[in-house]
Amino acid sequence: MSGPVAGRVVHLSTVHHSWDNRILNKECRALAEAGIDTHLVISADEDRTGHGLSVHAIRRRGRLARLVVSQWEALQWLRRLRPAVLHVHDPELIPLMVLWGRLGRCRIIYDAHEDLVKQIETKPYLRGRQRVLARGAARALVGLADRRCDAVVTVIDEIAQHFSTTRRGRPRPVVVVRNLPWVADFPPVSVRCNDPVAVYTGDISEERGFSRMVKAVEQVPGARLVLAGRSLVPTSRTGSHPEVEMLGLVPPGELPGILARARLGLVLLDRLPNYAHSLPTKLVEYMASGIPFLATDFxxxxxxxxxxxxxxxxxxxxxxxxREALERLLTDPEECSRLGANGRRAVEEHFGFDLDAARLVRLTRQLLG
Known part of the structure; x- marks a missing residue:
């Protein structure tokens, strides 16, 4: 097999969708805009180009088929593209990543989006012995990535602490690239002019507060709820709710327009270990748009x-x-405007993705060598 193409980076995921905001719109976009030859191999409907990079489609499959067929398909793309740096986003791809790092003679980055071991606690289909086994497998995968990767990228300092900053006696980069919004992508919203609409963006599930949000909105006269994201709630349980509008999964570029309709953003997650020490991206996106948030008191x-x-x-x-907090905010547009302005200012000063993008670009160029 021929050696890697100098200067080429491939981001790889068989789990995430091609519109994934962190992978496509933030990390890959940052590299492409910095002039790096960037490719994304990911579950998608078709090949395409955008943000100055090439997206190569892997067919979306169920969990079991993904572990075999999708990984084989990913391997074929790696053979064609021959990256000098491979940046992987799925824990289940860690063994393939390590194998390719040896076969392809390239540098490898593991992107730890979440604390994998704690994430096991949020999986309702894992119970009893299955959960114990899954937790052990998660620790083994994270340990393999820690031993074999040339660099690790994480979203918060607490996850970064799980990885060693040395490898084989030499420094090994562990870099925090926070999952923050590009400030320019979110024009400020005139909250005072908006109807009493609460919005939630992201995966929709019970542990992410689906029933909690619906019940609260139904108890506030005149309120409406807009949900934008992939629904993980069975159709039989979503029922008929006149006050609720479900938009389904939308591309990241459409999120600012959806937030522009709202007076308030919701992040009412269950008290699960994986959420308690996370950086809530949607909360910061609400702030960037200039709308206040109502969030779990972690x-x-x-x-x-x-x-x-x-x-x-x-x-x-x-x-x-x-319900009381939701009603208090939705019926007070002046207070929502004040809180929203504070959030927008904080994002402009401290919580924009620009600094983190520069950190990722420096790391990638270092590995490209």
Whole structure:
């Protein structure tokens, strides 16, 4: 097999969709705009180009077929593209990534989007012994990535601490690239002019607060709820809710327009370990748009955002408190405008993706050598 193409980077995922905001619109876009030869191999309907990079389609499959057929398809793309740096986004691809790093003689980056071991606790289909086995497999995969990767990218410092900054006695980069919005992508919203609409963006599931949001909105006269994201809730359980509009999965470029219709953004997640120490991207996107948030009162989130005074934290285990906070905000456009302006200013000063993009570009160029 021929050697790698000098200067070429391939981002790889068989799990995420081709519109994934972090992978496509942030990381790959940042590299392409910096002039790096960037390719994305990912589940998609068709090959395409955009943001100055090439997207190569892998057919979307179920979990079991993905572990075999999709990985074989990914391997074929790697043989054609021959990257000098391979940047992988799925834990299940870690063995393939390590194998290709040896066969393809390229540098490899593992992108830890979440704390994989804690994430096991959020999987409702894993119970009892299955969960124990899955937790052990997760630790083994993370350990393999830690031993074999040339660099690790994570979203928060707490996850970065799980990875060693040395490898074989030499420094090994562990870089935090926060999942923040490009400020320029989110024009500020005139909250005062908006109807009493609450919005939620992202995967829709029970642990992410689907029923909690619906019930709260139904109890506030005149309120409406807009949900934009992939629904993981069975159709039989979504029911008929006149106050709720479900838009389905939308490309990242459409999110600012959806937020522009809202007076408030929701992040009412369950108290699960994987959420408690996460950087809530949607919350920062709400702030970037200039709309306030109503969010779960995780101590870590309070530490990050309470002093910004851009929204309200609430005990999600208290339905009455959720409803009261929602009603108070939706019926007070002046307060929403004040909180939203604080959030927009904080994103412009501290929570924009521009600095993190530069950090990723430096790392990639270092590995390209």
């Amino acid at each position: 101590p870590y989130w309070r530490q990050l955002f309470e002093d910004v005074d851009a929204g309200v934290f609430v005990d999600v285990d208290d339905p009455a408190a959720v």
